[in-house]
Amino acid sequence: MFFFSTTDLILLLPAILFTLYAQAKVKSTFAKWQRVRNARGLTAAQVAQMLLRDNGILDVDVELVPGELTDHYDPRTRTLRLSESTYHSDSVAAVGVAAHECGHAIQHHVGYVPLAIRNAIVPVATLGSQLAWPLIFIGLIFSSLRLFDLGIIFFAGAVLFHLVTLPVEFNASSRALAQLRKGGYLAPQELAAAREVLQAAALTYLAAAAVAVLQLVRLLLLRESRD
Numbered sequence: 001m002f003f004f005s006t007t008d009l010i011l012l013l014p015a016i017l018f019t020l021y022a023q024a025k026v027k028s029t030f031a032k033w034q035r036v037r038n039a040r041g042l043t044a045a046q047v048a049q050m051l052l053r054d055n056g057i058l059d060v061d062v063e064l065v066p067g068e069l070t071d072h073y074d075p076r077t078r079t080l081r082l083s084e085s086t087y088h089s090d091s092v093a094a095v096g097v098a099a100h101e102c103g104h105a106i107q108h109h110v111g112y113v114p115l116a117i118r119n120a121i122v123p124v125a126t127l128g129s130q131l132a133w134p135l136i137f138i139g140l141i142f143s144s145l146r147l148f149d150l151g152i153i154f155f156a157g158a159v160l161f162h163l164v165t166l167p168v169e170f171n172a173s174s175r176a177l178a179q180l181r182k183g184g185y186l187a188p189q190e191l192a193a194a195r196e197v198l199q200a201a202a203l204t205y206l207a208a209a210a211v212a213v214l215q216l217v218r219l220l221l222l223r224e225s226r227d
Contacts, residue, residue: 096194
């Protein structure tokens with residue numbers, strides 16, 4: 001049966017604790033700087049629209065979506081979506097988040113290769129995350145190494161997505177801060193605060209990748225023990 005051993009705990013517990021820390025860190029950091037308005041009084045949506053225009057991106061719409069920190073850029077529809085906690089806010093945190101999503105739009109506009117790779121493997125990663133564990137579980141129940149191996153292959157596709165996501169997200173944050181500095185949208189001390197928000201957000205991607213990689217290692221060790 002599929003159970004947690006001491007080895008499993010040694011592998012996964014640090015990554016799980018890191019994930020919990022990253023989630024708490026991003027929420028507390030965003031809440032901290034969400035209370036600080038930027039000196040120019042611009043809303044995140046206004047900054048997003050201006051950053052897109054600054055980079056000659058005229059075919060991307062900025063839309064409001066429900067939720068908190070549900071901000072994202074959709075390359076399929078060329079739409080930049082800002083959450084309710086971001087769109088109308090003129091806080092330093094909100095501006096930083098909006099600029100980060102603009103960073104993704106800029107990546108798409110200039111043909112940033114890691115983003116193109118990530119977009120290309122989204123179907124594989126989605127399929128992998130849906131099928132991996134059922135196949136692995138059934139393979140264990142019926143002692144079928146073929147199904148178990150197929151599950152590992154699908155899961156590896158999901159892991160690849162997490163790894164490719166890292167440079168995409170880091171680069172988007174770098175572009176965001178550079179654009180905010182270049183356009184003078186934030187004062188130096190505000191820019192430092194936005195950097196803090198984006199660095200905290202980056203921890204969540206690192207944690208997700210760490211959990212995925214260690215889970216894959218765990219599966220490979222379990223597979224080896226079945227030979």
